[in-house]
Amino acid sequence: MKKKIVYFTFHNWESKRQGGFHKFAEYSVKNGYETIFFSYPRNFWAFFKNSETFNYRTIIKQISGIDFRYKNSILSNKTIISIGLPIPVRFVHYFPSGLLNFFERITIPSFKKYAKLNFSDTPYFVFESTSSVLLLDTIKDLFPKSKIIYRPSDPLVAFKYGKRLKKYEFNMLAKADIVFLVNKKGYNLYKKQFPYFDEKVNFKILSNGVDVNLYQKQYPKPIELKIPNTALYVGARPIDWNMILDSAKLAKHINFIIVCPLSIPISFRKKYQLLKNLYYIKGIDRELVPNWVTNADVIIVPNPRNWYKSRPWGVTAKYYQAIAAKKPIISYHDIDELEKLNISVTYDTKSFVSQLSKAIKNKTTNYCIDLKEKDWNRISNIFHDEIESL
Secondary structure, three states: OOOEEEEEEOOOHHHOOOOHHHHHHHHHHHOOOEEEEEEEEEEHHHHHOEOOOOEHHHHHHHHHOEEEEEOOEEEEEEEEEEOOOOOOHHHHHHOOHHHHHHHHHOEEOOHHHHHHHHOOOOOEEEEEOOHHHHHHHHHHHHOOOOEEEEEOOOOHHHOHHHHHHHHHHHHHHHHOOEEEEOOHHHHHHHHHHOOOHHHHOOEEEOOOOEOHHHHHOOOOOOHHHOOOOEEEEEOOOOOOHHHHHHHHHHOOOOEEEEEOOOOOOHHHHHHHHOOOOEEEEOOOOHHHHHHHHHHOOEEEEEOOOOHHHHOOOOOOHHHHHHHHOOOOEEEEOOOOHHHHOOOEEEOOHHHHHHHHHHHHHHOOOOOOOOHHHHEHHHHHHHHHHHHHOO
16 A cells, blocks of 8 residues: 555745644654645635635745655645635625635636545545534545545534534545544543434544653743743743733832734733833744743643533643643643642632742642653554554
């Protein structure tokens, strides 16, 4: 059987995320697979954006295919243009799901022709929880002997934007040769919504991980961290800016450093400018994340209030990174399971500041977890062993 694998993902390869799809694909190409990282959807209106993921320069290169060589193997990042309607997320619910899905699925060139040309002789197709679930039946019709793998790090049914894809996600769950769930929260969510989930779905729980060795090295300290008492958040998800601003006012001895590609909401910008112990940095190269995490005094995870109740993220990579670096962690509005790992979880500003002040002073950790089980090399090896045994 030819060693070839296609990953259907939302991301660009060059973003070099430290999350699942990049790690699995990296492992694939390093172990001799011809690997295609298929970034879908790329709607025509994305040409007019200028974000890391969507910009005309990257999309044009992806249409032609960007090749990355790893010894004797090549990973190719490709894409195709979708006709998806340019509707702001806040207005999506005003449009019929069928209409949105119809236009998302129409591509230039025809996806069927594109797949025949680019995906022939592929034994493994790995789908992320994105609009690519719309393409499943076409792939199965074209390549009936190929194995379908679904890896829903963020189950679509848990989010408003994914509701229109519910039918297609359930089709994926039923037809996939194997489904790799990230945690029990994802399992409980699907079991609640998908009738007879245990009987109809071949699934395993395979958590996300961390490059343990990267977070146990010493790195030069970034100039932004060469100040005392640093509380660092580094990530791409929204945070509770209201709580962070209040905390910075209460704990003037602590320097709060927020590294995030998402801009400060307009309503908070004036307040932010008045605080001398709050620093905002609009993202860093993902390869530098270990450098920052290992040089901070404390890692904070200031989630928006109550998001953890509806989002089945479980223990995220932010926590594993800080644990590997032996850094204290103070979390805000997150799952109770973190307490079992000896991670402080708080639910109001006063408690957050209190726990953060203690962590800044003591700088001690005592985590109850064996990170060998979470190492990306181990997890990626299990992933590939499982699909090769299908």
